[in-house]
Amino acid sequence: MSQTQPTHSINATGLADILERVLDKGIVIAGDIKIQIADIDLLTIKIRLLVCSVDKAMEMGINWWQEDTYLSTKAREKELMQQHETLEARLEKLEAISKPL
Template structure:
């Protein structure tokens, strides 16, 4: 019967994970170091666990703009750099024609 128990536990874990990803869960905490009522260091920790769909529903989509995670964002950034470089070249060419 241990095999059956293992299957039930796996199903239970999968159900819990599905619920957490569907609803989302926030874990928050602060770490503060003080000496004589003077704050020396404050660290704020926030962790959100949710599915991509739920995160986007909440307006969280930072990974789409991160050039390390999104090829579209990287291509967009490179295009902006090319456009900027082209504008600079055109300005320099215009200045050299005047003088």
């Protein structure tokens, strides 16, 4: 008697294929942790994780990394320009106050 290996209806895919699918479609992982004593909430932690490609995130309207000064040089430059303008305005005020009559 010869033994045959069982076949699966789902083809095995590599890790790269799975990662490509997840990044293309996106995946959401959500969970809540709640600590209670005698029906009194002491701590609630809500965890929301979205894994997708940058293109998919922007398609969904998520682009917070573009405004984060630690992640975006454009955002950092914008913040520095605002600080520069504020300092110039303060300097002009001080110079106007300190001018002799």
